[in-house]
Amino acid sequence: MPQNPADRRVVVTGPPRQARRVSGYYRPRTEIDEQTTLGHTYVRSLMRTQLRTALAVFAVLGLLVGPLPLLFAAMPDAQHLVWAILGFGLYAPLVLLARWFVRRAERNERDFVRLVEDR
Amino acid sequence: MNSSYAVPAVALVVLATVLVGAFGLRISRTTSDFYVASRTVGPRLNAAAISGEYLSAASFLGIAGLVLVQGPDMLWYPVGYTAGYLVLLLFVAAPLRRSGAYTLPDFAEARLSSQAVRRLAGAFVVGTGWLYLLPQLQGAGLTLTVLTNAPDWLGGVIVAVVVVAIVAAGGMRSITFVQAFQYWLKLTALLVPALFLILAWQGDGAPRHAFDEPATFREQSAVRVDDTLDLKLDRALTVTVTGTVDGRAHEDDKISLPAGTHHIESGTRLTFDQGAPVPEPDRGSGGSLSPSQAENRGERPLYATYGLILATFLGTMGLPHVVVRFYTSPHGVAARRTTVAVLGLIGAFYLLPPVYGALGRLYAPELTLAGDADAAVLLLPERMIGGLGGDLLGALVAGGAFAAFLSTASGLTMAVAGVLTQDVLPSRGVRHFRLGTVLAMAVPLAASALVGGLPVADAVGLAFAVSASSFCPLLVLGIWWRRLTPPGAAAGMLVGGGSALLAVAATMAGFPGSGALHALLAWPALWSVPLGFLTMILVSLATPGRVPAGTAAILARFHLPEELRAEVKA
Numbered sequence: 001m002p003q004n005p006a007d008r009r010v011v012v013t014g015p016p017r018q019a020r021r022v023s024g025y026y027r028p029r030t031e032i033d034e035q036t037t038l039g040h041t042y043v044r045s046l047m048r049t050q051l052r053t054a055l056a057v058f059a060v061l062g063l064l065v066g067p068l069p070l071l072f073a074a075m076p077d078a079q080h081l082v083w084a085i086l087g088f089g090l091y092a093p094l095v096l097l098a099r100w101f102v103r104r105a106e107r108n109e110r111d112f113v114r115l116v117e118d119r
Numbered sequence: 120m121n122s123s124y125a126v127p128a129v130a131l132v133v134l135a136t137v138l139v140g141a142f143g144l145r146i147s148r149t150t151s152d153f154y155v156a157s158r159t160v161g162p163r164l165n166a167a168a169i170s171g172e173y174l175s176a177a178s179f180l181g182i183a184g185l186v187l188v189q190g191p192d193m194l195w196y197p198v199g200y201t202a203g204y205l206v207l208l209l210f211v212a213a214p215l216r217r218s219g220a221y222t223l224p225d226f227a228e229a230r231l232s233s234q235a236v237r238r239l240a241g242a243f244v245v246g247t248g249w250l251y252l253l254p255q256l257q258g259a260g261l262t263l264t265v266l267t268n269a270p271d272w273l274g275g276v277i278v279a280v281v282v283v284a285i286v287a288a289g290g291m292r293s294i295t296f297v298q299a300f301q302y303w304l305k306l307t308a309l310l311v312p313a314l315f316l317i318l319a320w321q322g323d324g325a326p327r328h329a330f331d332e333p334a335t336f337r338e339q340s341a342v343r344v345d346d347t348l349d350l351k352l353d354r355a356l357t358v359t360v361t362g363t364v365d366g367r368a369h370e371d372d373k374i375s376l377p378a379g380t381h382h383i384e385s386g387t388r389l390t391f392d393q394g395a396p397v398p399e400p401d402r403g404s405g406g407s408l409s410p411s412q413a414e415n416r417g418e419r420p421l422y423a424t425y426g427l428i429l430a431t432f433l434g435t436m437g438l439p440h441v442v443v444r445f446y447t448s449p450h451g452v453a454a455r456r457t458t459v460a461v462l463g464l465i466g467a468f469y470l471l472p473p474v475y476g477a478l479g480r481l482y483a484p485e486l487t488l489a490g491d492a493d494a495a496v497l498l499l500p501e502r503m504i505g506g507l508g509g510d511l512l513g514a515l516v517a518g519g520a521f522a523a524f525l526s527t528a529s530g531l532t533m534a535v536a537g538v539l540t541q542d543v544l545p546s547r548g549v550r551h552f553r554l555g556t557v558l559a560m561a562v563p564l565a566a567s568a569l570v571g572g573l574p575v576a577d578a579v580g581l582a583f584a585v586s587a588s589s590f591c592p593l594l595v596l597g598i599w600w601r602r603l604t605p606p607g608a609a610a611g612m613l614v615g616g617g618s619a620l621l622a623v624a625a626t627m628a629g630f631p632g633s634g635a636l637h638a639l640l641a642w643p644a645l646w647s648v649p650l651g652f653l654t655m656i657l658v659s660l661a662t663p664g665r666v667p668a669g670t671a672a673i674l675a676r677f678h679l680p681e682e683l684r685a686e687v688k689a
Contacts, residue, residue: 057205082194086194105455109452
């Protein structure tokens with residue numbers, strides 16, 4: 001393959017980009033690395049987002065499972081229902097909740113990386 | 120039960136475990152390999168290993184037995200065991216991996232930089248681990264007794280020896296392969312017989328009264344009562360008795376027992392007519408060790424169900440053998456994905472025990488009286504299919520049961536031995552780890568010889584309650600709350616976990632026998648978990664000066680994605 005001068009120019013643009021990174025002192029990424037107050041604020045915001053996601057899923061779990069014992073106690077004749085729900089019905093929703101949470105948590109992290117990398 | 124196939128099956132499982140362990144040994148070289156498999160275990164292998172480790176004897180035998188004795192309410196156990204992983208995923212999985220610690224005490228020390236909290240966490244790890252090892256050894260003894268009439272202690276000793284050999288020889292790396300192998304073995308060992316049993320049930324005209332309350336005898340059946348028990352009858356019942364009932368000796372007499380409680384001496388033989396309802400043993404008066412069996416189906420308070428839900432949902436994250444596995448993931452994102460895979464795997468497995476429980480109510484209801492309901496899973500193939508096929512399927516189930524004891528016991532031994540090596544024995548290193556392994560197994564083995572008779576699934580429930588009230592607050596607050604202090608963490612663990620432990624011990628000692636106070640003590644999670652959280656928060660707020668200096672940096676490490684952190688270090 002013939003060496004195209006234009007290609008080479010692209011390759012050597014690497015160093016300037018790094019230089020810009022060093023000079024960009026006020027970027028959030030540096031704040032986190034240096035553990036400044038502003039950096040902690042960034043980390044805190046990530047924690048809050050993740051905690052909110054986790055609590056939301058936890059609330060859904062509570063609403064899904066919490067009323068069941070009351071329901072079963074209210075309908076003592078519906079033994080078939082107890083067998084069906086507890087024996088076979090709850091596992092699929094649990095897995096779906098977990099998958100939904102993982103997708104949300106990973107998206108939160110990607111958004112955060114994009115924010116602090118200033119991309 | 121015919122033991123000519125079962126014994127080779129158990130031997131084969133033990134042999135295969137040793138071989139797979141030896142395969143891991145060849146590639147287990149460094150100390151890091153030993154403790155955390157050098158953190159290179161991918162999600163799929165790790166998920167199978169976690170599931171294999173988690174599905175203990177309580178899951179394999181205990182749930183079907185409990186459902187057989189106490190009805191479908193007991194299915195809250197497997198639901199809770201599974202949902203516990205969801206809660207673990209939500210609040211703990213990724214930050215715990217990113218914390219970079221080996222064990223729970225390591226986590227406590229890294230987060231709070233306090234040796235005292237570290238030692239306290241270590242003590243709780245060892246305590247919960249031993250509490251959880253006990254039923255594994257007893258279950259192994261029971262299985263071997265049912266299969267071969269071998270003495271009670273033999274099965275436990277076999278499991279102990281094999282586990283110590285594998286763990287001491289290969290550490291975490293070899294355990295990972297063993298556990299993954301045993302998950303698939305356990306699934307097969309329950310799934311294949313379950314399919315045949317369902318076919319046999321269909322061939323039998325698919326009787327549906329398994330779900331009716333109470334269970335009934337489908338044919339005339341004789342029951343030999345092994346342990347003296349009190350029988351509670353709602354209605355009069357006609358039985359043929361050989362032995363002693365209510366202090367009167369009978370010899371093949373057909374008598375009618377009026378409604379009420381009747382005292383049956385051990386060794387008595389009862390013959391029930393076809394269609395008779397299966398009477399409920401009244402364990403509460405029999406000095407039983409078990410909280411859940413102390414309450415009968417009818418009077419099982421709603422409170423107990425909620426206590427069980429809370430204990431299992433929140434207790435999973437603190438089980439020492441569960442937590443240690445998260446450190447073997449390569450990074451936080453992998454730890455999360457692994458957990459989702461685990462949820463799928465154990466959820467699939469837990470579809471099977473209810474099948475055995477329901478079929479057990481149809482075909483082996485007398486096990487509730489004979490006192491070894493835990494054996495239902497082992498006995499059903501022979502009972503329903505019989506002949507060579509039944510024997511072979513029974514052997515497969517027996518092999519799976521042994522895999523269950525081996526895998527959970529090795530995971531627990533691993534975790535307990537890790538703590539003993541690092542915090543109790545003088546210096547770190549592989550040789551001391553081996554010494555720790557022997558110590559980790561010797562204590563519960565001795566205890567199982569002394570205590571005896573704790574129902575498998577119940578003893579596991581106790582470990583969950585203690586874990587939920589001590590480690591759950593430590594982990595959740597440690598990961599999400601920046602004002603946690605060492606005194607707060609120590610006080611919370613002591614008050615929450617300690618009170619749960621005391622309540623459980625009081626119940627086991629038989630105090631008090633019944634009533635609301637009994638329910639409160641038998642199911643401590645509902646008050647001990649909030650108590651643990653509250654103590655931890657209040658004491659932390661009262662000692663604001665003791666917040667460790669590096670807290671902000673450590674929390675950043677827990678929560679920042681690895682791609683940001685890698686460059687922080689560089």
